Amino acid sequence: MIRFENVTKVYDQKARPALDSINLEIDRGEFAFLVGASGSGKSTFLRLVLKEDRASSGAVYVAGQNVANISSWRVPRLRRGIGVVFQDFRLLPQKTVFANVAFAMQVIGKSRSVIRDTVPEVLKTVGLEGKENRLPHELSGGEQQRVAIARAVVNRPGILLADEPTGNLDPTTSMGIMGVLDKINQNGTTVVMATHDDDIVNEMRKRVVELRNGVIIRDEAKALYTSMIPVVGASRRLRDASGREPEPAAATRSEARAEARAAGEAQL
Amino acid sequence: MRLQFVLAEIASGLRRNLSMVVSVILVTFVSLTFVGAAGMLQLQINQMKGYWYDKVQVAIFLCSDGSTAAGCATGPATPEQQENLGKLLESPAVAQYVNDFQFESKDDAYKHFKEQFSNSPIVDSVTPDQLPASFRINMKDPEKYQIISETFSSQAGVETVIDQRQLLERLFSVMNAASLVAVSVAGVMIVCAILLIATTIRLSAFSRRRETGIMRLVGASKMVIQLPFILEGVIAAVIGAGLASATLWAVAHFFLGGYLSQQYPDTAFISAGQTLILAPALIGLGVLLAGVSSLLTLRRYLKV
Ligand SMILES: Nc1ncnc2c1ncn2[C@@H]1O[C@H](COP(=O)(O)OP(=O)(O)OP(=O)(O)O)[C@@H](O)[C@H]1O
Ligand SMILES: [Mg+2]
Numbered sequence: 001m002i003r004f005e006n007v008t009k010v011y012d013q014k015a016r017p018a019l020d021s022i023n024l025e026i027d028r029g030e031f032a033f034l035v036g037a038s039g040s041g042k043s044t045f046l047r048l049v050l051k052e053d054r055a056s057s058g059a060v061y062v063a064g065q066n067v068a069n070i071s072s073w074r075v076p077r078l079r080r081g082i083g084v085v086f087q088d089f090r091l092l093p094q095k096t097v098f099a100n101v102a103f104a105m106q107v108i109g110k111s112r113s114v115i116r117d118t119v120p121e122v123l124k125t126v127g128l129e130g131k132e133n134r135l136p137h138e139l140s141g142g143e144q145q146r147v148a149i150a151r152a153v154v155n156r157p158g159i160l161l162a163d164e165p166t167g168n169l170d171p172t173t174s175m176g177i178m179g180v181l182d183k184i185n186q187n188g189t190t191v192v193m194a195t196h197d198d199d200i201v202n203e204m205r206k207r208v209v210e211l212r213n214g215v216i217i218r219d220e221a222k223a224l225y226t227s228m229i230p231v232v233g234a235s236r237r238l239r240d241a242s243g244r245e246p247e248p249a250a251a252t253r254s255e256a257r258a259e260a261r262a263a264g265e266a267q268l
Numbered sequence: 269m270r271l272q273f274v275l276a277e278i279a280s281g282l283r284r285n286l287s288m289v290v291s292v293i294l295v296t297f298v299s300l301t302f303v304g305a306a307g308m309l310q311l312q313i314n315q316m317k318g319y320w321y322d323k324v325q326v327a328i329f330l331c332s333d334g335s336t337a338a339g340c341a342t343g344p345a346t347p348e349q350q351e352n353l354g355k356l357l358e359s360p361a362v363a364q365y366v367n368d369f370q371f372e373s374k375d376d377a378y379k380h381f382k383e384q385f386s387n388s389p390i391v392d393s394v395t396p397d398q399l400p401a402s403f404r405i406n407m408k409d410p411e412k413y414q415i416i417s418e419t420f421s422s423q424a425g426v427e428t429v430i431d432q433r434q435l436l437e438r439l440f441s442v443m444n445a446a447s448l449v450a451v452s453v454a455g456v457m458i459v460c461a462i463l464l465i466a467t468t469i470r471l472s473a474f475s476r477r478r479e480t481g482i483m484r485l486v487g488a489s490k491m492v493i494q495l496p497f498i499l500e501g502v503i504a505a506v507i508g509a510g511l512a513s514a515t516l517w518a519v520a521h522f523f524l525g526g527y528l529s530q531q532y533p534d535t536a537f538i539s540a541g542q543t544l545i546l547a548p549a550l551i552g553l554g555v556l557l558a559g560v561s562s563l564l565t566l567r568r569y570l571k572v
Contacts, residue, residue: 080487090482107488109270
């Protein structure tokens with residue numbers, strides 16, 4: 001579904017590349033975490049998938065198509081096949097929940113009756129039934145993020161990109177959001193999520209792609225936030241700094257998370 | 269749905285940017301009024317040229333009922349006198365200077381007069397008898413007017429020989445200079461209008477960057493994203509052009525038609541209706557201004 005072939009992205013000739021010879025394939029229906037320190041190139045990766053930026057070299061394939069060959073007037077069609085969620089929700093403050101989600105359908109010319117049918121359905125999927133007429137400032141952060149997710153998937157994209165979607169949320173709320181994303185993934189949507197949230201990654205046990213300084217240093221299935229296998233000497237220090245050897249407190253916390261996630265999915 | 273969406277976006281954009289929109293309307297209004305004033309002067313020049321101006325240079329008027337000139341002591345020109353004048357014009361001595369000439373009878377004169385003064389009240393009080401018949405001469409060399417004048421002024425039945433170009437050309441050069449001034453002022457104002465439209469659209473794009481950002485992400489087409497901004501500018505410019513057209517109409521109707529034509533009854537003025545042919549040109553120009561400046565602005569500030 002998403003394939004990077006030897007992709008390098010250089011923003012600034014003087015600095016190191018933001019992405020350096022990345023080779024990666026994410027299959028249809030997969031759920032992958034992109035992890036790595038700040039500045040490691042996670043957002044850059046997502047921007048290249050969206051053709052928000054062009055790769056300096058190498059090829060980015062989305063749904064089998066090299067995005068470099070998509071002419072600018074066809075880029076909108078590429079983006080209709082990709083939903084995006086951000087840390088800061090990016091809702092329109094004057095519009096209600098319903099209108100925010102409907103907006104994504106209006107601007108691509110969906111008819112009013114289709115919108116009337118689809119939006120409530122999607123709002124139900126993300127667990128926002130009965131909150132259609134609220135304004136964003138009348139919602140909690142987690143609820144706002146659910147609106148953003150609803151907007152991202154309302155046009156049934158094959159891919160959902162999430163850039164630190166839980167960055168502004170507390171752990172329990174985050175797990176609720178993860179439940180929503182998991183559900184969307186189980187419906188067949190490929191999900192790629194950039195995150196710093198170690199607890200979530202550890203909880204979900206999905207594929208983890210770890211970037212450092214624009215290079216993939218780890219790509220593991222059903223993995224943890226930090227590697228079980230020591231990779232390079234320098235990474236050991238890093239791991240130790242944020243390391244999470246199971247300790248009693250963490251164990252109970254993780255149990256609480258599991259409950260919250262189950263609750264999040266139960267709402268679906 | 270998409271159309272409705274675009275219309276709603278335009279309405280909200282116009283509302284949010286009301287003061288800028290009003291200034292765009294005023295600037296296009298003033299600049300297009302100057303453009304239109306230049307156009308109106310040209311229309312007026314054409315009106316004053318009348319039927320013969322571009323075709324001939326010299327007119328030999330024959331004596332008519334009311335003529336008081338010395339050569340007309342014997343009353344209106346007789347058919348023989350008219351025939352003799354025709355022969356004289358064809359004689360080799362004169363013909364070498366003449367390209368071509370035409371005889372304008374009293375009835376022809378009346379017809380042409382009615383056309384030229386169709387907007388004046390004077391047209392109702394004139395009859396064919398009052399208008400002199402004439403020979404209209406297209407010169408090989410307009411500078412040789414003197415020769416014709418000397419040859420014909422003393423002929424029996426000739427009231428007067430005039431070089432009609434000389435009469436009007438001074439006036440026309442003043443009017444042409446005035447059009448040029450109007451066009452120059454309009455040029456400066458149009459630059460203002462373009463810059464102001466660009467600024468307005470930039471502000472508008474900035475104040476709606478949240479919406480447009482989301483539209484981009486969910487895959488709205490370039491047209492759906494940009495059209496509201498372009499149309500905002502175009503609508504403001506069209507309103508300005510409409511005001512300019514209305515102003516020109518009012519000037520023609522109240523000033524030319526109502527005042528000047530009373531003061532100068534023997535001058536042919538354009539009618540208010542004639543200024544309306546300028547309106548489509550002004551509106552077209554307004555649309556072009558707004559369209560071009562918004563396209564240039566959006567290319568820079570609203571990447572898709
Ligand atoms: N538009 C840009 N212009 C220049 N440099 C940029 C640009 N965007 C990102 N970079 C640089 O590219 C590198 C990777 O940035 P990126 O945003 O992809 O990191 P990230 O992994 O998403 O970090 P974070 O976790 O903090 O969001 C950084 O060094 C950053 O400074
Ligand atoms: Mg980032």
